[in-house]
Amino acid sequence: MILPDNETKVDMINNQAIAKTVVELIKESKERPISIGIHGDWGAGKSSILEMVEDEFKKESKSKSAKYNVYCIKFNGWKHQGFEDAKIALMSSIVSTLVKEKKLSEECKETIKKIWKNINWLSIAKSTGSLAISTLTGNQPINLLKSAMEIINSKTTDETELNGIMGDIGDYLEKAKVFEDSSLTNEFSEFQKSFGELLEKSKIDKLVVLIDDLDRCLPEVTIETLEAIRLFMFSKSTAFVIAADEAMIQYAVKKHFPDLIDSNKINLGKDFANRYLEKLIQIPFRLPSLGDIESQMYIKLLFISSKLENTKEDENMGKAYNKLLSTAIDKMKKPWKNNGLLISDINDALGTYGELVKEEIAISSQVAPILSINTDGNPRKIKRFINMLLLRQKISFARGYGDEMQLSIMAKLMLAEHFFNDFYREMRRQTDSNGICELTNKLENFFQDSEEFDNNNGDEKGKEIKEDSKNQIVNKDKKKKAKPNLDANLAKWMEDSELKKWVKSEPKLMNKDLRAYFFASKEGEEYIFKNMNSDTILTLIDQLMGGKMNVANIKEKIENLDNESVDTVFNIIVDKIFQQNDFLNEPKGIVGIKALITYHTEYQKKFISILNNSLEIDKIGAWICKGWDSCITTSEARIMWEDYQNRLKKESSPIIKKMLGSEV
Numbered sequence: 001m002i003l004p005d006n007e008t009k010v011d012m013i014n015n016q017a018i019a020k021t022v023v024e025l026i027k028e029s030k031e032r033p034i035s036i037g038i039h040g041d042w043g044a045g046k047s048s049i050l051e052m053v054e055d056e057f058k059k060e061s062k063s064k065s066a067k068y069n070v071y072c073i074k075f076n077g078w079k080h081q082g083f084e085d086a087k088i089a090l091m092s093s094i095v096s097t098l099v100k101e102k103k104l105s106e107e108c109k110e111t112i113k114k115i116w117k118n119i120n121w122l123s124i125a126k127s128t129g130s131l132a133i134s135t136l137t138g139n140q141p142i143n144l145l146k147s148a149m150e151i152i153n154s155k156t157t158d159e160t161e162l163n164g165i166m167g168d169i170g171d172y173l174e175k176a177k178v179f180e181d182s183s184l185t186n187e188f189s190e191f192q193k194s195f196g197e198l199l200e201k202s203k204i205d206k207l208v209v210l211i212d213d214l215d216r217c218l219p220e221v222t223i224e225t226l227e228a229i230r231l232f233m234f235s236k237s238t239a240f241v242i243a244a245d246e247a248m249i250q251y252a253v254k255k256h257f258p259d260l261i262d263s264n265k266i267n268l269g270k271d272f273a274n275r276y277l278e279k280l281i282q283i284p285f286r287l288p289s290l291g292d293i294e295s296q297m298y299i300k301l302l303f304i305s306s307k308l309e310n311t312k313e314d315e316n317m318g319k320a321y322n323k324l325l326s327t328a329i330d331k332m333k334k335p336w337k338n339n340g341l342l343i344s345d346i347n348d349a350l351g352t353y354g355e356l357v358k359e360e361i362a363i364s365s366q367v368a369p370i371l372s373i374n375t376d377g378n379p380r381k382i383k384r385f386i387n388m389l390l391l392r393q394k395i396s397f398a399r400g401y402g403d404e405m406q407l408s409i410m411a412k413l414m415l416a417e418h419f420f421n422d423f424y425r426e427m428r429r430q431t432d433s434n435g436i437c438e439l440t441n442k443l444e445n446f447f448q449d450s451e452e453f454d455n456n457n458g459d460e461k462g463k464e465i466k467e468d469s470k471n472q473i474v475n476k477d478k479k480k481k482a483k484p485n486l487d488a489n490l491a492k493w494m495e496d497s498e499l500k501k502w503v504k505s506e507p508k509l510m511n512k513d514l515r516a517y518f519f520a521s522k523e524g525e526e527y528i529f530k531n532m533n534s535d536t537i538l539t540l541i542d543q544l545m546g547g548k549m550n551v552a553n554i555k556e557k558i559e560n561l562d563n564e565s566v567d568t569v570f571n572i573i574v575d576k577i578f579q580q581n582d583f584l585n586e587p588k589g590i591v592g593i594k595a596l597i598t599y600h601t602e603y604q605k606k607f608i609s610i611l612n613n614s615l616e617i618d619k620i621g622a623w624i625c626k627g628w629d630s631c632i633t634t635s636e637a638r639i640m641w642e643d644y645q646n647r648l649k650k651e652s653s654p655i656i657k658k659m660l661g662s663e664v
Helices: 016-028 046-062 086-102 109-127 141-155 159-175 184-201 219-232 246-256 269-280 292-307 315-333 343-374 379-398 407-419 421-429 438-471 488-495 497-504 515-520 524-532 535-544 548-552 555-559 563-578 590-599 601-614 635-651 654-663
Strands: 034-039 070-076 206-212 238-243 283-286
Touching: 016 034, 016 046, 016 206, 016 238, 016 283, 034 046, 046 070, 046 206, 046 238, 070 086, 086 109, 086 184, 086 206, 086 219, 109 184, 184 219, 206 219, 219 238, 219 246, 219 269, 246 269, 292 315, 292 343, 292 379, 315 343, 343 379, 343 407, 343 497, 379 407, 379 515, 379 601, 407 421, 407 497, 407 515, 421 438, 438 488, 438 497, 488 497, 535 548, 535 555, 535 563, 535 590, 548 555, 548 590, 555 590, 563 590, 563 601, 590 601, 601 635, 635 654
Parallel strands: 034 238, 034 283, 070 206, 206 238
Antiparallel strands: none
């Protein structure tokens, strides 16, 4: 099973402790507003902590003994980045979610109407494009609206549209109490007052707003969202938990206020950014990277969970896995006092289910020491490596050669590919036509001979001492076995201590056929061409990766490919397609693969299988719905394609479901 690479409520790295602390701080802040920052690098687990915070409050709200009414709202700054004004987006999102979820429409009708008039006025003012609406400005709202009217009147040619806009503005002028005052400061005060009334009538003790992905936004969007948070910090009933990379927020502040120069002409941008953040975020939590022991435990848990994918369906398996999680979390609380997650711990927790994960335990133990160090203990980097490994295995089986590969060898080679790339390239260069790598053979021979020397030397020395004590005779001329030496070309690789560990790690690659593993890697194309020396095939692949015109001109070449060549071309095109990151838009190579399977029908089922197993279905764009009828022609392939379309109808985005519903 491919591991989901998004936020999760399942805690594998002891972040639940931080989530519970955040919850307690919010509950303790009854009489005051509070803002809490969850800071950490990309992939450190910030979003997951927000999920856990929300989950903790949901559990409490269901408890009959709960005396403190907390309501959580989530706001993703990145998803709202397309809005013209992030302040308005946040204000609108909070109000609309609160009204909808708490069903306040009738009870608070007048208050809600007043709030929306405030927000709508801001939207109109912002939309003119020449009005600077900010909490820092003191412009006259009446004058601003008159200016807005003039601008709209000069730019709008449609009479009906113009009358509608003017009518709306006139209605705001006449009915919105906020515009009776002359400053935007009082305008926001009116919004704050109305919002306070709304919270009071909703009987919420604390409104908790969880803000995520703010560090993904453009600097101006980040600042606008932070300014909007300040608008809500007037009420004792509000709490904000902001998950963001602290450095990215500081960058946004410095970008927004770039030229703060004091009397001595010293740029105060950095200091101001720090003070701004400290004032806005009262309590910061900085997530540390996982240590070596914690990382290795996390790696084992991920590998095991990838195998035990039916924990929800199998209640006993779920209980066993939860027991393992609990054991791991207890150990993570004091990592300096234990040796990590041992096989005995896993067997005690999983019981008979431990038999199902023997291979995963072995592989995780094999890769963990190198993977944990080279990912700097970053949970997302670790998970992505494991997902790439599992995906590569899935694609290999789908393409028909997975049974020739061992996952443990694939994992070892992927470590070299990702973290010792120069060495990996040299391995490929020194691999012969039978897949035997001369470089790894020599290095493994060297370490084997070195270990034999050390062991034998120790035995001989012990034997000599024993004889000496018995006979009082020392054989000074006894010849010793010479310790092996590496030549200069091999020795240079061993200057890296981590690479040295990799060479000595299991499984050994001595005389193993590595062709399938190299072919499955991202550089499979390079390996194939080195062995085939086919410029014609290379040119054809380039053309197949092009657009419709390129492919239309080479139909005869595609049709005339021999069996060996078509297999090579198919596999390389598939590699190139699935190496791309954006599948919402049609990836390069789709036109080419359609042409290829049209003329070589035996590959239709294989491609559908790869498609079904390799792409996250909720991240596929509209291209998946068009142009397949003419290239999927065999009866068996059509059945598989219908099954895949049915899956799309159930699991894909609303747009895809609608398209398939209307076409199929």
